[in-house]
Amino acid sequence: MSTRDSSEILQRAADGGRISPEEALFLYTEAPFHALGEAADTVRRRRYPEGIVTYLIDRNINYTNVCVTACKFCAFYRAPKHKEGWSHDTDEILRRCAEAVELGATQVMLQGGHHPDYGVEYYESLFRAVSENFPQLVIHSIGPSEILHMAKVSGVSLEEAVRRIHAAGLASIAGAGAEMLPARPRTAIAPLKESGERWLEVMGIAHKLGVESTATMMMGTGETNAERIEHMRMVRDLQDETGGFRAFIPWTYQPENNHLKGRTQATRLEYLRLIAVARLFFDNINHLQSSWLTTGKDVGQLSLHMGVDDLGSIMLEENVISSAGAKHRSNLHDLVWMIRSAGRIPAQRNTTYEHLAVHWTPEDDPTDLRVTSHFSSITNKRKPLPVLDNA
Numbered sequence: 001m002s003t004r005d006s007s008e009i010l011q012r013a014a015d016g017g018r019i020s021p022e023e024a025l026f027l028y029t030e031a032p033f034h035a036l037g038e039a040a041d042t043v044r045r046r047r048y049p050e051g052i053v054t055y056l057i058d059r060n061i062n063y064t065n066v067c068v069t070a071c072k073f074c075a076f077y078r079a080p081k082h083k084e085g086w087s088h089d090t091d092e093i094l095r096r097c098a099e100a101v102e103l104g105a106t107q108v109m110l111q112g113g114h115h116p117d118y119g120v121e122y123y124e125s126l127f128r129a130v131s132e133n134f135p136q137l138v139i140h141s142i143g144p145s146e147i148l149h150m151a152k153v154s155g156v157s158l159e160e161a162v163r164r165i166h167a168a169g170l171a172s173i174a175g176a177g178a179e180m181l182p183a184r185p186r187t188a189i190a191p192l193k194e195s196g197e198r199w200l201e202v203m204g205i206a207h208k209l210g211v212e213s214t215a216t217m218m219m220g221t222g223e224t225n226a227e228r229i230e231h232m233r234m235v236r237d238l239q240d241e242t243g244g245f246r247a248f249i250p251w252t253y254q255p256e257n258n259h260l261k262g263r264t265q266a267t268r269l270e271y272l273r274l275i276a277v278a279r280l281f282f283d284n285i286n287h288l289q290s291s292w293l294t295t296g297k298d299v300g301q302l303s304l305h306m307g308v309d310d311l312g313s314i315m316l317e318e319n320v321i322s323s324a325g326a327k328h329r330s331n332l333h334d335l336v337w338m339i340r341s342a343g344r345i346p347a348q349r350n351t352t353y354e355h356l357a358v359h360w361t362p363e364d365d366p367t368d369l370r371v372t373s374h375f376s377s378i379t380n381k382r383k384p385l386p387v388l389d390n391a
């Protein structure tokens with residue numbers, strides 16, 4: 001394909017036509033950067049003509065770092081019986097939820113390791129406690145790999161696991177654990193994790209039961225460009241069937257304190273190009289979120305010109321990605337500034353992307369400085385992993 005071909009594909013995608021995985025790969029590797037961003041931004045403008053960019057206030061609460069899956073890229077987990085392993089009891093989790101509510105959070109993201117003792121019953125009890133005590137917090141939590149794990153521990157079907165945790169209060173499933181869905185790169189970084197097909201199977205079951213989710217992708221652990229596009233194809237194919245993904249959220253691998261040290265991280269340019277291709281490729285997913293937490297605020301702001309309509313969360317607590325080196329911090333003022341100085345209108349949203357407050361003018365911007373993210377400063381400071389205990 002030639003530059004002329006890329007213009008034709010970009011025009012078709014900008015007009016709302018579907019592009020093939022082969023065309024997406026061609027655009028990703030060959031299309032002129034500016035033209036790629038312009039086409040993606042055209043799609044964004046057609047979908048969101050008012051120029052609104054959304055953000056969310058939530059708290060990411062980790063209930064345990066004990067995990068039997070030992071992903072090589074993960075700096076957060078500790079093997080069972082490791083002296084640095086910990087689990088928070090329900091009272092501590094509820095205390096953190098109360099703090100989140102006090103700071104204006106509308107969502108809680110409960111995430112943790114694959115603890116060998118945590119079956120469906122544990123999650124039912126946890127979600128019930130949170131939903132009964134804090135009905136104002138939407139529980140958008142865990143991911144398919146936790147669901148696969150809990151179903152195995154409890155000896156129940158995936159469908160039963162999803163039905164039960166949904167009944168206990170889980171509103172929607174986070175896109176966590178997708179990493180890279182194709183087999184080769186997935187096995188290289190997470191050999192004990194369930195396959196990409198199983199990740200999609202859980203999402204498919206949940207969507208058919210009315211439990212929606214997001215989809216993520218982790219870039220930069222040595223996967224090829226073709227494998228990045230293949231990951232997106234796998235997500236798009238399921239979305240054609242179920243329509244249950246609300247957003248696609250690519251992020252970049254963080255290389256500290258884990259066992260993949262030295263692997264290439266995705267460059268900022270690769271990330272921005274991928275963002276734009278994702279906006280053109282996912283004609284069936286409404287929202288595209290960029291990860292300023294892993295790429296930085298400047299890239300987060302640039303992504304708003306490459307098709308992005310959502311900057312995700314002011315996270316009141318985050319320990320998993322920051323354990324691996326993500327150092328970017330923000331507060332509500334920074335996030336609103338990122339959006340406004342990109343020429344867009346900031347709006348706080350809820351989990352289902354409804355606008356809670358649109359800041360039409362700078363006078364409408366929030367002024368509450370208490371809403372500041374505290375990555376790993378609250379607890380769980382950790383040292384680099386010396387050895388991998390159960391790989």
Ligand code: SF4
Pocket residue numbers: 067068069070071074075076077112113114145
């Ligand atoms: S990424 Fe999740 S499943 Fe993998 S080792 Fe870390 S906590 Fe466990």
